[in-house]
Amino acid sequence: MQVDPQAPELVHTDFLAMMNATSLCVLIHDAETQDIIWANPAACELLEWSVTELRPLKADEMSSSAQEYDRVIGRAWLQEAVEKGRSRIEWHYRSSTGRVVPTEAVATRVELAQGPAVMVQFRDIEREQAVERELRQTTAYVETLSRHTAAGVVVLSPEGVVEHVTDQALAQFGVARTDMAGHRLDDVASVQIDRRGDRERTGWSAAVGAADPIATVRLRLRRRTGPGPARSAWLGGTLERMHQPGVVEFVLTVYDISERVRAEQAYDQENYLARYNAMGDMAMAIAHELGQPLAAANNFLAGVRARARTREGCAEIAGATEMLAFGLDGAERQIERAATIVSSVRSYVGHLEQVSGRVDLNDVIEECLYFVGLRADPAGIEVELDLCSDPVPVRCERVLTGQVVLNLCFNAVDELSQCGPGSRVLRISTGTATYDGKTSGMVTVEDRGRGLTQDPFAESFTSKERGSGIGLALSYRIITRQHGMIWAESREGGGTRFAFTLPRA
Numbered sequence: 001m002q003v004d005p006q007a008p009e010l011v012h013t014d015f016l017a018m019m020n021a022t023s024l025c026v027l028i029h030d031a032e033t034q035d036i037i038w039a040n041p042a043a044c045e046l047l048e049w050s051v052t053e054l055r056p057l058k059a060d061e062m063s064s065s066a067q068e069y070d071r072v073i074g075r076a077w078l079q080e081a082v083e084k085g086r087s088r089i090e091w092h093y094r095s096s097t098g099r100v101v102p103t104e105a106v107a108t109r110v111e112l113a114q115g116p117a118v119m120v121q122f123r124d125i126e127r128e129q130a131v132e133r134e135l136r137q138t139t140a141y142v143e144t145l146s147r148h149t150a151a152g153v154v155v156l157s158p159e160g161v162v163e164h165v166t167d168q169a170l171a172q173f174g175v176a177r178t179d180m181a182g183h184r185l186d187d188v189a190s191v192q193i194d195r196r197g198d199r200e201r202t203g204w205s206a207a208v209g210a211a212d213p214i215a216t217v218r219l220r221l222r223r224r225t226g227p228g229p230a231r232s233a234w235l236g237g238t239l240e241r242m243h244q245p246g247v248v249e250f251v252l253t254v255y256d257i258s259e260r261v262r263a264e265q266a267y268d269q270e271n272y273l274a275r276y277n278a279m280g281d282m283a284m285a286i287a288h289e290l291g292q293p294l295a296a297a298n299n300f301l302a303g304v305r306a307r308a309r310t311r312e313g314c315a316e317i318a319g320a321t322e323m324l325a326f327g328l329d330g331a332e333r334q335i336e337r338a339a340t341i342v343s344s345v346r347s348y349v350g351h352l353e354q355v356s357g358r359v360d361l362n363d364v365i366e367e368c369l370y371f372v373g374l375r376a377d378p379a380g381i382e383v384e385l386d387l388c389s390d391p392v393p394v395r396c397e398r399v400l401t402g403q404v405v406l407n408l409c410f411n412a413v414d415e416l417s418q419c420g421p422g423s424r425v426l427r428i429s430t431g432t433a434t435y436d437g438k439t440s441g442m443v444t445v446e447d448r449g450r451g452l453t454q455d456p457f458a459e460s461f462t463s464k465e466r467g468s469g470i471g472l473a474l475s476y477r478i479i480t481r482q483h484g485m486i487w488a489e490s491r492e493g494g495g496t497r498f499a500f501t502l503p504r505a
Helices: 011-022 041-047 069-082 124-146 167-173 206-209 256-308 315-351 361-378 398-416 470-482
Strands: 025-030 036-039 086-094 098-110 116-126 152-156 162-165 190-192 214-221 234-244 248-254 357-360 382-386 393-396 426-433 436-449 484-491 496-503
Touching: 025 098, 025 167, 025 393, 069 098, 069 116, 098 124, 152 167, 162 167, 167 248, 167 361, 190 206, 190 315, 206 214, 206 234, 234 256, 256 393, 357 361, 357 398, 361 382, 361 398, 361 426, 361 436, 393 436, 398 426, 398 436, 398 470, 398 496, 470 484, 470 496
Parallel strands: 382 426
Antiparallel strands: 025 036, 025 116, 086 098, 098 116, 152 162, 152 248, 190 214, 214 234, 234 248, 357 393, 426 436, 436 496, 484 496
16 A cells, blocks of 8 residues: 555554444455454444344345345355455345345455455445336336327437437437437438528527527428338427536427428418419509500600700700700610510410510620619629620520519619628629530529528518519519529529529520
8 A cells, every 4th residue: 555655654443443434334254154243333323233233143134035135145145255356246134123225235355364254345225226216117108108199309419419319209300310319400300490480590509599498490301211101391399498407408399290381381382373363463454554654655755856856956955955865765765665574474474375486695684784784883783794605595585584684683783782892793694504415595693792591482472671572483483484494592602693594496
């Protein structure tokens, strides 16, 4: 034993004092006869015998009467310690009042001055066994409940790592335990706050922020694996923050809400169709009502222009003639554009058929640049043009396709007007793209704005601070009815890229 040279050396009476003071129970048995020759105060207190009373006792007099605590087994256990130096057992002692005390006992051979002996150290484990029984019982209750309920339970860390998952939850997620336990929840499902006005908030961090202490969430599964039928696409449930001393965990209770989501989607589709039909009726009414006023306005402008020509010789208005002509040209150009759009809408919505022809996308962009400039220039937005060096012939309705271009550009202008001067660049380009062996003409509109927070084509009517919010929905219908595709994606380096393709003529 290492002893501090500056401290006084311990003597044998010190070790006896420590043995008497410990709460660990100690019995000393003779190695040959296995009789008790000494017991410390803790052992005497637990067994309710004095040392004098313990010495003559045999195993069957101080042990449980159960067969597994028979005297023969006890002597064999002590003999094993004599022969091998150490032996461990769970032994049930019996006190003087008849109380049975379950203990964990360790027998160790020791060499005393008078010869070999066996030192038995034991402690009362009755309370530990009771706690263990309660835990096993609680675990059995939870497992039984999880098997017979439609809800699954997932325990997660604050970082979103799955710490525990029930079998029912694994079945609902459709993954193996090894694919979920120890992995992030975001790896198997996308989390969404299921609260009115908050469904755009997605991701684990948003869910944690809303769980104060509980939040309702939706989860859209990223993958479907494992045996059995097709897995649910959507799960719903609650995320609850559990505060334990020194530990913060989250309990996610989930259940299948696929049918409910499908019903919501069906309702949204019906609502969209109703609004789309109403939109067609409004378009027809607008086209009918605006036709005559536009024609009348054009006639008035023509009259003003004719009257101005008759007064060109008058010196007092000679300087204003050029300015007047410029304003009249611009007004006529806008009215002609509006009249053409009204005519195209009437044909498109009224007949519900495709009015198409061979069109060069480069020409469509050139026609739109004037109107894009009217919106972009006052906002200090630079328009970059990257047109294909060769014609890009496609089959489409020329005016309505131009309206799609204008709508995408106007949306980009609105976005860029909220950004700093260094980011106010709008880029329009044309080219070709090949999908499934078929070549299509393509138009791309890019900005350096704040980027996308969700798919802008996911809802029928988008929300904007200004405007009706139906522009993208109309653009989607115009392009898809002409057998094209339209989409949006985040641009590398920040911003958004909108693009559409049309069949090459």
